[in-house]
Amino acid sequence: MTGGEKDVHDSKDESPQLxxxxxxxxxxxxxxxxxxxxxxxxxxxxxxxxxxxxxxxxGPNGAGKTTIFNLLSGALKPDAGSVWxxxxxxxxxxxxVVSRLGLGRSFQDVRVFPTLDCVDNCAxxxxxxxxxxxxxxxxxxxxxxxxxxxxxxxxxxxxxxxGLEKVxxxxxxxxxxxxxxxxxxxxxxxIGANTLLLDEPASGLDRRGVDTLVGVISRLRDEGRTxxxxxxxxxxxxxxxxxxxxxxxxxxxxxGTAEDVFARSELAELYFGA
Amino acid sequence: xxxxxxxxxxxxxxxxxxxxALGFNLIYxxxxxxxxxxxxxxxIALYFVTSISLSGTSVYWAVAVGLACSLALxxxxxxxxYAPLEKLGRNRTIIFIAALGLATLIEAVIPWVYGPQPxxxxxxxxxxxxxxxxxxxxPLDMAAIVAALVLSLxxxxxxxxxxxxxxxxxxxxxxxxxxxxxxxxxxxxxSVFAVGTAIGFIGxxxxxxxxxxxxxxxxxxxxxxxxxVLGGGAGSLVGSYLIxxxxxxxxxxxxxxxSADWANVIVYLAFLALILIRPLGLMTSTSRxxx
Amino acid sequence: xxxIIQTIVIYSLTYSIAVLGLSFxxxxxxxxxxxxxxxxxxxxxxxxxxxxxxxTTDLLLVIPIAMxxxxxxxxxxxxxxxxxxGDYYIVASLAFQYVIVQGIVNWTSLSGGPPGLFAFPSPTxxxxxxxxxxxxxxVLVPILVLALGSLLWVRRMPYGRALVAMADDEVALAxxxxxxxxxxxxxxxxxxxxxxxxxxxxTSFLDVASPGDYGITESILMITMVLVGGARSxxxxxxxxxxxxxxxxWLNLVNWSVYMTGVITGVxxxxxxxxxxxxxxGLANSGLRRLSRSRSKxxxxxxxxxxxxxxxxxx
Numbered sequence: 001m002t003g004g005e006k007d008v009h010d011s012k013d014e015s016p017q018l019x020x021x022x023x024x025x026x027x028x029x030x031x032x033x034x035x036x037x038x039x040x041x042x043x044x045x046x047x048x049x050x051x052x053x054x055x056x057x058x059g060p061n062g063a064g065k066t067t068i069f070n071l072l073s074g075a076l077k078p079d080a081g082s083v084w085x086x087x088x089x090x091x092x093x094x095x096x097v098v099s100r101l102g103l104g105r106s107f108q109d110v111r112v113f114p115t116l117d118c119v120d121n122c123a124x125x126x127x128x129x130x131x132x133x134x135x136x137x138x139x140x141x142x143x144x145x146x147x148x149x150x151x152x153x154x155x156x157x158x159x160x161x162x163g164l165e166k167v168x169x170x171x172x173x174x175x176x177x178x179x180x181x182x183x184x185x186x187x188x189x190x191i192g193a194n195t196l197l198l199d200e201p202a203s204g205l206d207r208r209g210v211d212t213l214v215g216v217i218s219r220l221r222d223e224g225r226t227x228x229x230x231x232x233x234x235x236x237x238x239x240x241x242x243x244x245x246x247x248x249x250x251x252x253x254x255x256g257t258a259e260d261v262f263a264r265s266e267l268a269e270l271y272f273g274a
Numbered sequence: 275x276x277x278x279x280x281x282x283x284x285x286x287x288x289x290x291x292x293x294x295a296l297g298f299n300l301i302y303x304x305x306x307x308x309x310x311x312x313x314x315x316x317x318i319a320l321y322f323v324t325s326i327s328l329s330g331t332s333v334y335w336a337v338a339v340g341l342a343c344s345l346a347l348x349x350x351x352x353x354x355x356y357a358p359l360e361k362l363g364r365n366r367t368i369i370f371i372a373a374l375g376l377a378t379l380i381e382a383v384i385p386w387v388y389g390p391q392p393x394x395x396x397x398x399x400x401x402x403x404x405x406x407x408x409x410x411x412x413p414l415d416m417a418a419i420v421a422a423l424v425l426s427l428x429x430x431x432x433x434x435x436x437x438x439x440x441x442x443x444x445x446x447x448x449x450x451x452x453x454x455x456x457x458x459x460x461x462x463x464x465s466v467f468a469v470g471t472a473i474g475f476i477g478x479x480x481x482x483x484x485x486x487x488x489x490x491x492x493x494x495x496x497x498x499x500x501x502x503v504l505g506g507g508a509g510s511l512v513g514s515y516l517i518x519x520x521x522x523x524x525x526x527x528x529x530x531x532x533s534a535d536w537a538n539v540i541v542y543l544a545f546l547a548l549i550l551i552r553p554l555g556l557m558t559s560t561s562r563x564x565x
Numbered sequence: 566x567x568x569i570i571q572t573i574v575i576y577s578l579t580y581s582i583a584v585l586g587l588s589f590x591x592x593x594x595x596x597x598x599x600x601x602x603x604x605x606x607x608x609x610x611x612x613x614x615x616x617x618x619x620x621t622t623d624l625l626l627v628i629p630i631a632m633x634x635x636x637x638x639x640x641x642x643x644x645x646x647x648x649x650x651g652d653y654y655i656v657a658s659l660a661f662q663y664v665i666v667q668g669i670v671n672w673t674s675l676s677g678g679p680p681g682l683f684a685f686p687s688p689t690x691x692x693x694x695x696x697x698x699x700x701x702x703x704v705l706v707p708i709l710v711l712a713l714g715s716l717l718w719v720r721r722m723p724y725g726r727a728l729v730a731m732a733d734d735e736v737a738l739a740x741x742x743x744x745x746x747x748x749x750x751x752x753x754x755x756x757x758x759x760x761x762x763x764x765x766x767x768t769s770f771l772d773v774a775s776p777g778d779y780g781i782t783e784s785i786l787m788i789t790m791v792l793v794g795g796a797r798s799x800x801x802x803x804x805x806x807x808x809x810x811x812x813x814x815w816l817n818l819v820n821w822s823v824y825m826t827g828v829i830t831g832v833x834x835x836x837x838x839x840x841x842x843x844x845x846x847g848l849a850n851s852g853l854r855r856l857s858r859s860r861s862k863x864x865x866x867x868x869x870x871x872x873x874x875x876x877x878x879x880x
Binding site for chain 3: 308358362364366367368369370374375377378379380381382383385386493497500535536538539543545546549550553
């Protein structure tokens, strides 16, 4: 899906499918606008996300955070503006296209495939268009099988990266909430996403779950991936994010480090007050 | 003059289909339930009526009985089939499957009981052709046009202005409110099913008065009703009425200019084309309200 | 007596082939297909025309040709319609069912009109004439095994994984880079191809191609076979096909009215809906609660706008 062949010979410390990361920013949003009916939810969202940095997207409820995620990932088409991924314009392209180009998106309601086990959940994300095609499966059975095994191998590595080896063969539907959230991230690794949009990954997790999560995301950041994070848990935000975007009513009100942003009293008021 | 005749014939056919669609639309627009057993239930009432009238009772009396019958059966189907399934939490597809099962069951039982031969329900008096100007039309035809128009308008008015209509619209647009209303909702929905079935009954009765009744009309009746409703924009009374008339006119036109065999094929294809161009039907209100 | 059993076996196996593909479509793509009988009929008439006009009776030729025609018809009907959701699709597939069959009937030069065609030369394979019932069964079983085997294998491959995932959650599937639309169409075409093959076998054995056999009732019958057996298994529908295809014969033996087929079909559907939504095979698989949502594109967009994908509270 990212175009190249999967490299199976990764060392255990690296995550699977790391394609060469560029130094300049991966994900760029230019002047995004989106209205639902007469309600303008996103008003001129403009930002360049940097690689190797976790950027936090915070703001009160209804600020438009998830809508921005939808716009960036292709689940929604913007009314105006553009989205660029690794210097390619992806504005208006569907979710499945953008995912293939290396943008991974997690959902607030997790959305693992309950019927498939952990490895298959990730293998699905790891597999490319070629082996998924029915025609190719029938015409090139051996090649398809080979690719399928490769995908499963990648999947197993992703599962291991987030620490879910013990439950790797259990159906995802039977996993605990925390494990499902980790699985969701493992999937994004399996697909080889260098740019990650994580929607409230810590919500609903207990202390231990949060710690594991923070560990995983930190490792991903240190590998040079670009990460945009929506999170209400401010401890997580402070720990992980090098940069914060404060969003309200579809506009970025402030940018900066967590201390800078939350030091501004009017923002704190907006966030906590009313 | 031929064109005018076709137009009039089309209006007649369209009116009958309009009645079919009106009843189906009432149910579908309100409850979103695809009542695939619609035609079958109506057919029970119709067969009952036909057998009564054959044994000598006055036709009008028989029809009245049939009307009452269809009201009762309509409500009964909701109470016995749809309501329990909803309560069991079955999804739409499963509910559809159940209704399909019921329809299949009825369609097998009726010929078993009444035999497979067509029943004639012909009333010479209603079918004698009268000439208005150069147009041939029968009292039955006129009755059909009037019935469709009157019932559509009445229903429209009831939904728009009456208390019942208000409650109905409330249930339609807000599912949570609907379930919060409990038994009340059940009564309203049951009435909707009853009335919808009765309206459909009128349509099918009129159709069978000019031709004969076979045990397989139910599927086609339901299918055409559904196509018209979906083509017109689910829930929209105006939409389905217009589409029904267009349907009738097109069908008659094609029968005349091409052949009767191809009439249905072409009309169905027209429907498919419509659905592809306007996937939500002709008149779509995004809030899916009635009207 | 043996003759009857052989006939029952042949009916069952033939219908099984048609139904296997259908179970994939209904179970994984979750499309309620009510036009399968029409494609079955297309396969039938392919044999009827090719054999009846003495063009060829060789199954090794007729079957591939039927596969192509059946697949093409499925593609043509599937591509536009699968974009529609739920009810619209059901109605559209019924409309297509009618159009295809009536179209065949109207094409009288090809199909012989409403009565259909009959009395064809026996099918052959590379010159070997298949005349007796046992011969036919010897041909039928390997084909069925091949079909079943292919589907089982495909299900274990990435394609199958994508199918299961699609049934679970289409949005997450898209986030995984898979286009659900294309997937749906491909399953649909697969089912159509198998239905056409079954049609060829059916008519070559039965010697009749009568349009009345390929109507809505038969489509409903096929769906029932799938649902009773359990849409997500392959063995289940096979059992369903065996039971229901042989039903008329059992009824005959017990001297019950032929209408009982319809009654039993109806009752089975009702039972499935009320008690066994997962079918018989579902009993074996119970333990996994699956979320059931309607899988239309319309709903995807609504999901996105109304809160399933959006986390912001806009109420």
